[in-house]
Amino acid sequence: MKRKHWRLVFLGAGLGALGLAAGLVLTALDDTLVFFHDPSTLKERAFPAEQRLRVGGLVEEESVVRADDGLTVRFVITDLAHTVPVTYRGILPDLFREGQGVVAEGYLKGGVFEADEVLAKHDENYMPREVADALKKSGNWKGEDAE
Amino acid sequence: MIAEIGHYALVLALAMTLVQAVAPPLGARLGDGALMALARPAAAAQFLFISAALACLMHAFVVSDFSVVTVADNSHSAKPLLYKFTGTWGNHEGSMLLWVWILAVYGALVAAFGRNLPPRFRAWVLAVQAFVGLGFLVFILATSNPFLRLDPAPFDGRDLNPLLQDPGLAFHPPLLYLGYVGLSTAFSFAVAALIEGRVNAAWARWVRPWTLLSWCALTAGIALGSWWAYYELGWGGYWFWDPVENASFMPWLMATALLHSSIVAEKRDSLKSWTVLLAILGFSLSLLGTFLVRSGVLTSVHSFASDPARGVYILVFLVVVIGGSLTLYAWRAPGMRAGGSFRPLSREGSLLANNLLLAVGCATVFIGTLYPLVLDALAGQKVSVGPPFFESTFVPLMIPLLLMMAAGPLMAWKRAGPGAVLPRLAVPLVCAAAVAAAVAARSGGPWGAVLGMALAGWVAAGVLTELAERIRLFRVPLGESARRLAGLPRAAWAMSIAHLGVAVLVVGTVGAGNWAGEREQVMRPGDSVALAGYDFQLLDIGDVPGPNYLARQGRVRVSDGGEEIALLLPERRHYPVQDTWTTEAAIHTTWLADLYVVVGEDAPGGGTAVRIHHNPLVPWIWIGALVMVAGGAVSLTDRRHRVGAPTRRRAVPATATATAGD
Numbered sequence: 087m088k089r090k091h092w093r094l095v096f097l098g099a100g101l102g103a104l105g106l107a108a109g110l111v112l113t114a115l116d117d118t119l120v121f122f123h124d125p126s127t128l129k130e131r132a133f134p135a136e137q138r139l140r141v142g143g144l145v146e147e148e149s150v151v152r153a154d155d156g157l158t159v160r161f162v163i164t165d166l167a168h169t170v171p172v173t174y175r176g177i178l179p180d181l182f183r184e185g186q187g188v189v190a191e192g193y194l195k196g197g198v199f200e201a202d203e204v205l206a207k208h209d210e211n212y213m214p215r216e217v218a219d220a221l222k223k224s225g226n227w228k229g230e231d232a233e
Numbered sequence: 234m235i236a237e238i239g240h241y242a243l244v245l246a247l248a249m250t251l252v253q254a255v256a257p258p259l260g261a262r263l264g265d266g267a268l269m270a271l272a273r274p275a276a277a278a279q280f281l282f283i284s285a286a287l288a289c290l291m292h293a294f295v296v297s298d299f300s301v302v303t304v305a306d307n308s309h310s311a312k313p314l315l316y317k318f319t320g321t322w323g324n325h326e327g328s329m330l331l332w333v334w335i336l337a338v339y340g341a342l343v344a345a346f347g348r349n350l351p352p353r354f355r356a357w358v359l360a361v362q363a364f365v366g367l368g369f370l371v372f373i374l375a376t377s378n379p380f381l382r383l384d385p386a387p388f389d390g391r392d393l394n395p396l397l398q399d400p401g402l403a404f405h406p407p408l409l410y411l412g413y414v415g416l417s418t419a420f421s422f423a424v425a426a427l428i429e430g431r432v433n434a435a436w437a438r439w440v441r442p443w444t445l446l447s448w449c450a451l452t453a454g455i456a457l458g459s460w461w462a463y464y465e466l467g468w469g470g471y472w473f474w475d476p477v478e479n480a481s482f483m484p485w486l487m488a489t490a491l492l493h494s495s496i497v498a499e500k501r502d503s504l505k506s507w508t509v510l511l512a513i514l515g516f517s518l519s520l521l522g523t524f525l526v527r528s529g530v531l532t533s534v535h536s537f538a539s540d541p542a543r544g545v546y547i548l549v550f551l552v553v554v555i556g557g558s559l560t561l562y563a564w565r566a567p568g569m570r571a572g573g574s575f576r577p578l579s580r581e582g583s584l585l586a587n588n589l590l591l592a593v594g595c596a597t598v599f600i601g602t603l604y605p606l607v608l609d610a611l612a613g614q615k616v617s618v619g620p621p622f623f624e625s626t627f628v629p630l631m632i633p634l635l636l637m638m639a640a641g642p643l644m645a646w647k648r649a650g651p652g653a654v655l656p657r658l659a660v661p662l663v664c665a666a667a668v669a670a671a672v673a674a675r676s677g678g679p680w681g682a683v684l685g686m687a688l689a690g691w692v693a694a695g696v697l698t699e700l701a702e703r704i705r706l707f708r709v710p711l712g713e714s715a716r717r718l719a720g721l722p723r724a725a726w727a728m729s730i731a732h733l734g735v736a737v738l739v740v741g742t743v744g745a746g747n748w749a750g751e752r753e754q755v756m757r758p759g760d761s762v763a764l765a766g767y768d769f770q771l772l773d774i775g776d777v778p779g780p781n782y783l784a785r786q787g788r789v790r791v792s793d794g795g796e797e798i799a800l801l802l803p804e805r806r807h808y809p810v811q812d813t814w815t816t817e818a819a820i821h822t823t824w825l826a827d828l829y830v831v832v833g834e835d836a837p838g839g840g841t842a843v844r845i846h847h848n849p850l851v852p853w854i855w856i857g858a859l860v861m862v863a864g865g866a867v868s869l870t871d872r873r874h875r876v877g878a879p880t881r882r883r884a885v886p887a888t889a890t891a892t893a894g895d
Contacts, residue, residue, distance in 0.1 A: 092574065092575075096577065099586070099589065100589055103589050103590065106593075106630075107593040107596060107597055107626070107630060110597065110625065111597055111600055111601075111626050115604070115622065117625070118618065118622040119616050119618060119622070120616060120617045120618075121614065121615065121616050122616060122617065123615075140617055152834075155838075156838060156840055156842055157753060157755060157836070175753075176753055176842075176844070177831065177842050177844055180814040181813065181814075
């Protein structure tokens, strides 16, 4: 085989690798993508109970209740237009607080959001971007745009 | 006053980058040696001025000068001295200053150690370096000036995010920046080579030490960051595929590919334009990472502020640098003369496969990281791409890479016959099978873990086989083998060490990913919990004051078969200034596993939430990374890199030889 032919072999191998990666990426995106919604959307639309979702908003003041087992926590996420009750079992992140932004990931079952992951990774000065956008959408955004 | 000096020093540094970006290329065009020679003193001066500015900012932090906005916003008088010091870069402005400082360090290093480079080439390299510095200095002075004053000065500061008050953070950003800003040198060398039309084996040899240095720092920086996340965030995990982690991981993948392709460019004068492209893409991904982290388009513990003006500026700069260099590449690369040809089954072929897999792996990380941003911008839909995506795309691509890792070094350059390669793979194959059988027998799976461990065994045995081949073990007398072993070039050692590091790292990730156990429950003093054969007893829980926090500390006795092996002191700290809590996990390591305890909040009915993790083999991850860095460091000491000058045998353009005595 000539040099030109070997080049074709390399090109084929490269395209093969790219194709394999594209296949992996497409199936993975199909299977693993988690969509974010605000409480208003959760009220408006029906979601199958096996669909993994993210919901974000503010933790409603005085809504956090700890069950007697000490690990199960109930709280309410609000975008100040609608609310959704959330249950979570486990130690909450350090930055979780009433009145602060939060994102929960899990499943919506019978109107209650069963979270298996709660994220509050932002600092004091601003909130998760999804949460800020959800508040803007529901017309309850009070902060300045840049902060 | 000191802050004004810092500000002034930054402006002077800006002036120096202007000189350095304009004069040397002009000199190269006009053939004016004096103009070209300006690059070196300018690089040194730029480094000194930025160092002065950084020192001024550190001073402001250490003495708690709250009339400086950055200090007032991110420090507090009660903060321990170490964190006042490292808090210098624990904020947006300071970390950008650290960024350009490291860029200037590399510029000064190239100026100092690049004596052997042809003057025209060096002039271009330093000019490109200065152009990047110019962009970032303008960015700092215009949008993120760390020396802005606050009048009246507040009585005390707003404190540093407590999560960042940690020794791990003292070294994580500097190391990480040393890594990914260091890729700017490979970038500058690539652009200069494209402009000068000089991409050859000598070029590949010049770039290599700089790439190696950045790669070592980047590897160490990523490992340190992951270790910090592991013990500080309290989740028991070490890697979250967080966009900010990915932002440093993508340049690492490119730098790793670059290290391998530059071997082919150096030894075989082949894959040259690909190597140049990798050098450009590596630094482009560093810039992209900086954009993602600094513009606030992502929300994470790393992005300290979000300001649209900053994002837009970096984005424009990104487009200029990446777009410009890629255009230059598209224009000049086709003119490069193709070097030595090779067959798919050859050392070059295996290195090319390595590059292909690393590049494609990098592309999947890129897609996973940017897809949510693009979807949000185009469709207004918010999604998250989490670890499952990366586990089902990136991880499978690494399997053939590990398979190649044992086989590649056993192949001959140019062309290798299957008959010569396959018999040599017998030992690794037997080892992999033995490991698989042992793991399956001992743990019973899952099959992914068996496969992963077998791969680690395959890689390690491959490395040892290659070493044995080199010293002709058992084919010549042992004394002769030992003599050969002592005489092995540093590069051979470097490769073996780094590849063994990969095997160790694989063992760690496979163990952590498959056999980790976790228990979460409410415990009262005296309660015991069993996990993975260990017994965890909560002795008591009480308040312990710290310098600027109050800790709720539990005492947990860990025993194995009735015998106490550790007393763990997990804490939950309350920082009153920002009214935040942080979790301080307590970790006992047996080197084969970590026992990891976290305390949570008190339960209403009494007792405290306690989470216990058993993380098998996790320490191997950091050990593996350290071994890889050691391999890189050994390669850096190779004599080859010190003789930077092109050998006289090679035809050198007349202009370059005329001043080669410089």
